[in-house]
Amino acid sequence: MKTNRLLFLLPLLMLAILAGFFGWSLLAGRDPQSIGSPLVGRAAPHLAAPSLREGQPPLDDALLHTGKPVLVNFFASWCAPCLAEHPLMSRLAQREGVTIIGVAWKNKPDEARAWLARLGDPFKAVGYDLEGRMALDWGLSGVPETFLIDGQGIVRLHVRAPIGEQDLDRLLPLLKAGLGSGS
Amino acid sequence: MIPELGHFALILAFAVAIVQGTVPLLGAARGDLRLMALARTAALTQAFLIALAFVALTEAYVTSDFSVANVVANSHSAKPLLYKISGVWGNHEGSMMLWVLILSVFGAAVAIFGANLPDTLRSRVLSVQALIGVGFLAFILFTSNPFLRLSPAPPDGNGLNPVLQDPGLAFHPPLLYLGYVGFSVTYSFAIAALLEGRVDAAWARWVRPWTLAAWCFLTLGITLGSWWSYYILGWGGFWFWDPVENASLMPWLVGTALLHSAIVVEKRDALKSWTVLLAILAFSLSLLGTFLVRSGVLTSVHAFANDPARGLFILAFLVVVIGGGLALYAWRAPSLQPGGLFQPISREGALVLNNLLLCTLAATVLLGTLYPLFLDLVSGDKVSVGPPFFNATFVPICAPLFAALCAAPFLGWKRAEVWPALVRLRAAFAVAVVGAIATGYLIDHRATLAAAAFGFGLWLIVGSLLECAERLKLFAAPWAETKRRLRATPRASFGMTIAHTALGFVVLGAVATAAWNTELIRTFKIGDTAAFAGWQITLAKVEPVAGPNYEAERATLVVTDAGTPYTTLTPERRLFLVQRREVSETSIHTNLLRDLYATLGEGDAQKGWTVRLYYNPLAPWIWLGAALCALGGFVSLSDRRLRVGAPKRLLGPRASRPAHSLREGGPGGPRSQKT
Numbered sequence: 116m117k118t119n120r121l122l123f124l125l126p127l128l129m130l131a132i133l134a135g136f137f138g139w140s141l142l143a144g145r146d147p148q149s150i151g152s153p154l155v156g157r158a159a160p161h162l163a164a165p166s167l168r169e170g171q172p173p174l175d176d177a178l179l180h181t182g183k184p185v186l187v188n189f190f191a192s193w194c195a196p197c198l199a200e201h202p203l204m205s206r207l208a209q210r211e212g213v214t215i216i217g218v219a220w221k222n223k224p225d226e227a228r229a230w231l232a233r234l235g236d237p238f239k240a241v242g243y244d245l246e247g248r249m250a251l252d253w254g255l256s257g258v259p260e261t262f263l264i265d266g267q268g269i270v271r272l273h274v275r276a277p278i279g280e281q282d283l284d285r286l287l288p289l290l291k292a293g294l295g296s297g298s
Numbered sequence: 299m300i301p302e303l304g305h306f307a308l309i310l311a312f313a314v315a316i317v318q319g320t321v322p323l324l325g326a327a328r329g330d331l332r333l334m335a336l337a338r339t340a341a342l343t344q345a346f347l348i349a350l351a352f353v354a355l356t357e358a359y360v361t362s363d364f365s366v367a368n369v370v371a372n373s374h375s376a377k378p379l380l381y382k383i384s385g386v387w388g389n390h391e392g393s394m395m396l397w398v399l400i401l402s403v404f405g406a407a408v409a410i411f412g413a414n415l416p417d418t419l420r421s422r423v424l425s426v427q428a429l430i431g432v433g434f435l436a437f438i439l440f441t442s443n444p445f446l447r448l449s450p451a452p453p454d455g456n457g458l459n460p461v462l463q464d465p466g467l468a469f470h471p472p473l474l475y476l477g478y479v480g481f482s483v484t485y486s487f488a489i490a491a492l493l494e495g496r497v498d499a500a501w502a503r504w505v506r507p508w509t510l511a512a513w514c515f516l517t518l519g520i521t522l523g524s525w526w527s528y529y530i531l532g533w534g535g536f537w538f539w540d541p542v543e544n545a546s547l548m549p550w551l552v553g554t555a556l557l558h559s560a561i562v563v564e565k566r567d568a569l570k571s572w573t574v575l576l577a578i579l580a581f582s583l584s585l586l587g588t589f590l591v592r593s594g595v596l597t598s599v600h601a602f603a604n605d606p607a608r609g610l611f612i613l614a615f616l617v618v619v620i621g622g623g624l625a626l627y628a629w630r631a632p633s634l635q636p637g638g639l640f641q642p643i644s645r646e647g648a649l650v651l652n653n654l655l656l657c658t659l660a661a662t663v664l665l666g667t668l669y670p671l672f673l674d675l676v677s678g679d680k681v682s683v684g685p686p687f688f689n690a691t692f693v694p695i696c697a698p699l700f701a702a703l704c705a706a707p708f709l710g711w712k713r714a715e716v717w718p719a720l721v722r723l724r725a726a727f728a729v730a731v732v733g734a735i736a737t738g739y740l741i742d743h744r745a746t747l748a749a750a751a752f753g754f755g756l757w758l759i760v761g762s763l764l765e766c767a768e769r770l771k772l773f774a775a776p777w778a779e780t781k782r783r784l785r786a787t788p789r790a791s792f793g794m795t796i797a798h799t800a801l802g803f804v805v806l807g808a809v810a811t812a813a814w815n816t817e818l819i820r821t822f823k824i825g826d827t828a829a830f831a832g833w834q835i836t837l838a839k840v841e842p843v844a845g846p847n848y849e850a851e852r853a854t855l856v857v858t859d860a861g862t863p864y865t866t867l868t869p870e871r872r873l874f875l876v877q878r879r880e881v882s883e884t885s886i887h888t889n890l891l892r893d894l895y896a897t898l899g900e901g902d903a904q905k906g907w908t909v910r911l912y913y914n915p916l917a918p919w920i921w922l923g924a925a926l927c928a929l930g931g932f933v934s935l936s937d938r939r940l941r942v943g944a945p946k947r948l949l950g951p952r953a954s955r956p957a958h959s960l961r962e963g964g965p966g967g968p969r970s971q972k973t
Contacts, residue, residue, distance in 0.1 A: 120632050126575060127624040130582075134617050136668070139675055140595045141609045 152273035159264045160252035164242030174242035179268045184290050185214040187262040191222040192230035197259045200277035208237035217241035220258050304354025305445040311347035312435040318428035322421035334421035338409040341424050345406035352399045359386050365451035368444040374457035374876050376847040384468035385458045391444035398434045400479040422490035433615045441608050457876035466526040474519030478584035480512020485581035488574045492630040497570040502563035513553045514931035520546050521924035529884050539688045541596040544667040545587030548660045552580045555656040558649050567637030582620040641713040648706035655699040662691045700754045704761025730757035748813030758802030766795040793934025800926035807919030816913045823906040831913040834858045848872040853898045869898040893917040
């Protein structure tokens with residue numbers, strides 16, 4: 116029987132393709148747990164939330180278009196990981212001069228205020244989103260989550276986890292670079 | 299001391315495996331009997347050494363030797379003995395030990411039971427088996443050593459993941475590995491056949507028992523895993539299309555195809571290169587499963603500690619084993635002589651259809667499992683592929699498979715006609731159609747597809763039984779004739795009937811559970827009653843219970859039927875003290891026709907407790923059917939023709955003829971010593 120010998124190479128070829136993908140996946144340091152974010156590279160969603168500080172104006176989009184990069188941090192007083200990342204947020208605000216906008220998510224304003232009063236308030240402005248309506252636009256899956264928005268209002272990073280020391284390597288250059296070009 | 303002994307035994311086994319993987323191959327190439335004879339001794343020695351290492355590790359677990367890092371990470375002194383032992387393979391390092399143990403035991407089994415194999419074939423099979431062992435032993439010794447010591451030794455260990463502390467899961471990995479690793483023997487036979495350059499009926503007969511054994515264990519392993527997820531995870535389902543579940547399903551599908559195509563090689567000397575390819579693929583997919591679980595390229599409920607270094611090692615190993623096998627295939631397979639010709643409509647044709655459909659199913663599962671990975675890498679988009687994909691692709695491909703399944707045994711070899719086979723199946727067709735219409739009408743007239751699927755289940759059961767009855771001439775001939783036929787029919791044939799009928803039961807169970815279950819989730823305070831599936835269910839009490847290494851809250855749900863007590867259900871929530879993790883223990887009342895299933899959620903006396911109730915019709919049939927399927931495999935395995943020593947290559951004057959032209963090697967006749 117005359118059989119095309121190339122046909123017998125087909126399984127080997129398939130393996131090569133599969134192995135290529137696996138190797139790529141392993142070497143790219145891809146995190147299969149991450150669910151990604153469709154917002155990265157696009158304009159930030161609207162920021163509209165009543166202020167947590169009595170007598171201050173509500174949060175609005177102007178806060179995101181100052182020409183300087185900002186961090187938008189969703190937190191809640193009932194969330195233990197938020198407690199864990201809080202010292203780092205304070206350090207970023209105080210030592211690195213980073214502008215951070217806080218949003219208390221599904222959190223009673225009194226409780227969020229008490230939490231910030233107890234731990235310190237690292238935010239330039241802070242609002243609350245009691246029913247999580249605004250967070251829907253931001254594609255939030257829980258707290259804490261942090262967005263890095265550049266001076267032009269474009270989302271550059273979306274971290275679906277507490278910010279830790281290991282995140283500073285990718286956060287700080289973006290924050291500084293933005294500062295340089297913005298000012 | 300004992301862990302070091304285990305470690306040394308493992309290193310020795312590694313050295314022995316290297317020798318076993320090279321010297322006999324050389325001997326087979328040169329026709330040197332002394333070099334080939336080494337294979338047998340080496341295989342037995344290697345198995346003994348690995349067993350020694352495994353016993354040493356088990357000893358460390360049983361005596362809770364917390365100077366061994368692996369024991370600290372996965373065991374605790376307060377754990378019941380069963381889970382101390384099952385903890386050995388409940389972690390990455392230990393499960394690799396179990397893997398190589400089974401691998402070497404299979405190698406030893408080939409050495410012991412393969413006395414009737416031609417010397418070259420046996421030594422090549424054992425060498426290839428040893429080369430696989432070299433890879434895994436190197437993996438253990440260099441990246442995942444279970445014998446590493448810890449100093450200072452902590453007072454107690456971290457305990458085993460509570461979810462794994464269950465009798466069902468104690469035996470799930472060993473059975474699954476017996477299946478996965480069993481295919482390594484098939485792989486070794488395929489590679490040896492390619493090296494020898496001949497695949498014939500005798501080869502198929504030698505391969506079939508190993509494939510069958512691996513397939514039976516894999517079937518049982520998957521069944522146990524599915525049953526465990528049903529009653530432990532408390533989600534009420536039995537199959538979740540989780541990547542790791544899929545990883546075990548793919549070798550099963552290809553292994554099933556292999557079982558069937560090997561019959562064609564054995565009986566008709568056809569489909570040879572295809573069968574060799576399936577033999578390579580079945581083991582390749584087993585290895586792929588290992589890679590997916592341990593490398594961390596996909597997310598899954600089966601969490602092993604993920605480590606990219608290990609992932610790269612397994613990937614490299616995977617490429618060598620599968621790539622080597624497939625390269626050899628690409629090189630040698632085209633020169634395998636094609637055998638018996640057949641018409642598309644024939645037993646062979648039906649088995650080819652079976653193979654095509656089973657492989658399509660495996661390819662579908664592979665695509666669905668890996669698609670999120672491909673997409674993420676290529677475009678950065680994150681998707682998850684779940685039940686909707688598989689329901690839309692996997693299930694429809696099953697329909698032609700099941701439809702053809704009953705007709706195939708009625709077809710003759712070489713050339714056959716469809717119509718006479720269908721005529722003989724008319725009773726099964728009638729039962730299936732009536733059954734489908736009746737269930738559709740009586741249970742839920744909207745679930746048309748479910749009713750049709752139910753009809754397929756009936757078709758499988760009645761069609762398979764009809765074939766068996768016809769073979770025995772049951773009721774068609776005097777009883778004496780039937781008895782004579784009963785004795786004359788090979789057990790493999792009964793095995794087929796059992797397995798095919800059992801598949802029908804699995805289908806019925808799966809369809810009924812998925813389509814017609816009812817579910818109630820509500821909050822119960824003490825004394826609350828709810829009506830559910832025709833019963834009144836009352837929460838009588840919730841009390842604390844103390845277990846060996848956990849504290850539990852146990853609810854007592856009294857089920858009454860119109861005032862008369864029917865049964866009580868006692869679901870629990872267990873808090874494992876070492877890990878501070880809660881695990882729910884479901885309570886299931888079954889009468890083999892349906893499950894009444896309860897799980898206890900969080901709550902307290904003021905707010906009440908959340909209780910989930912499920913009524914799952916025919917659910918037990920899923921696992922009983924699958925177990926029966928494996929039983930069919932074992933019955934087939936006990937067939938005289940497959941028994942050790944039975945298959946022999948044909949001898950005498952004809953032995954000098956090219957092997958591919960030989961028909962079935964019949965029993966009798968002296969053994970030929972071909973080299």
